[in-house]
Amino acid sequence: MGMDVEHRKTTLGDDASIYSRTKDTVTKEELKNLPFKQKIDYFKDYYMVGLGCLIAAVIFIGYMLYTSVINPSKEVLMVSFLDDVFVSETEEMSTSLEDYIGMERKRDYVSVGYYDTDDYQTNMAYMTIAGARQLDLIICSYEDFQHQANLGILADMKEFLPAEMYDSLKDRMVTGHVVDQDVTGTVTTIGDELEYGIDITDSAMISQFATTKADRIILCVFAAPPHEENALKGIEYFLQK
Numbered sequence: 001m002g003m004d005v006e007h008r009k010t011t012l013g014d015d016a017s018i019y020s021r022t023k024d025t026v027t028k029e030e031l032k033n034l035p036f037k038q039k040i041d042y043f044k045d046y047y048m049v050g051l052g053c054l055i056a057a058v059i060f061i062g063y064m065l066y067t068s069v070i071n072p073s074k075e076v077l078m079v080s081f082l083d084d085v086f087v088s089e090t091e092e093m094s095t096s097l098e099d100y101i102g103m104e105r106k107r108d109y110v111s112v113g114y115y116d117t118d119d120y121q122t123n124m125a126y127m128t129i130a131g132a133r134q135l136d137l138i139i140c141s142y143e144d145f146q147h148q149a150n151l152g153i154l155a156d157m158k159e160f161l162p163a164e165m166y167d168s169l170k171d172r173m174v175t176g177h178v179v180d181q182d183v184t185g186t187v188t189t190i191g192d193e194l195e196y197g198i199d200i201t202d203s204a205m206i207s208q209f210a211t212t213k214a215d216r217i218i219l220c221v222f223a224a225p226p227h228e229e230n231a232l233k234g235i236e237y238f239l240q241k
Contacts, residue, residue, distance in 0.1 A: 075134075077101065077230040078111040080126065082140035082148075084214040085206070087114050093209040100237045101230055110230075117144070135222035136231040139206075139238070141214035142174070145197050148220060149176025154196040155221040165232070169239075172199045174218050196220055204240050 077097065081087045090112040097110040115126040129135055130153055138148060148154055157173060158166055178191035197218040200206060206217055219238055225231045 074105075074108045075111050075227075076103070076108045077136050077227050077234055078129070078134055079113070079137045079139065079234060080129070080135055081112070081114045081210065082126070082138065082144050083115075083117055084141040084144065085139055085210055085212045085217055087112060087210045089209050090114065093205075096205070096209070097234065097237060101233045130222070133222075133224065134226060136225040136227050137234050137238075138220045138222060139200070139210075140218060140220075141212070142216040142218055143214075145174065145218040145220060146176050149196045150179040152178040152191075153223055155223050155225070157195045157198065157221070160221050161235075162232070165235075169198055173197070174199055174216075198235065198239075200238050202241055203238050205238050 079093075079097070087093060093112045094110045097112070101110065115122045117123040117126060138154070140148065154176070157169075161169070173195040174197035175193045176196045177193050179187055180189040180191075182188050197220040199216060200219045201215075201217045203217070206212070219235065221231055221235075
């Protein structure tokens with residue numbers, strides 16, 4: 001069968017040569033002479049994918065800068081449960097605390113964690129948080145409370161609480177003392193008996209979210225808590241019956 005040269009010429013048209021070339025060989029003059037619709041098609045074919053990727057990259061970088069630098073999420077309260085006071089539903093309690101506190105920004109959050117101090121790794125995690133002074137509230141058994149008081153990491157409730165709140169909780173106060181030891185573990189000094197804890201054994205929030213074998217449950221405040229205002233709201237939260 002012979003080739004219909006005339007038909008081929010008619011079908012391709014004068015501008016078809018442009019499409020048989022690579023992008024780099026198309027001259028500005030040729031693009032200028034293309035009909036408007038073909039200019040749009042050419043732009044879509046060769047530039048839209050790259051432009052789309054560029055826009056996506058700009059949006060992603062902008063979002064990362066906004067969330068990590070300009071408007072990052074912040075922890076507004078940290079509550080740690082120890083040993084015999086076990087909390088499995090940490091996320092549910094976090095949400096409940098956030099609702100009670102009344103978050104100013106939706107991005108912020110309350111941290112609730114459980115630490116078994118008899119386990120080396122979790123105890124190290126707890127001590128790291130305490131050493132970094134990130135803790136606000138500690139909830140534990142009476143025996144564990146005494147140990148925390150001995151370590152000297154708890155706030156004196158009489159000094160920390162507003163006078164009116166302290167007076168209303170006098171009958172709930174639990175005392176402990178700081179103990180200093182030498183390198184051999186021998187006790188060298190024992191501090192004054194101070195009110196380092198609040199008895200919250202009858203707390204409705206503990207009953208709802210925690211399980212415990214402890215006869216008494218004590219709430220204490222970490223010395224110089226980073227979120228003092230919310231720590232006070234947290235105390236109110238756990239005092240609910």
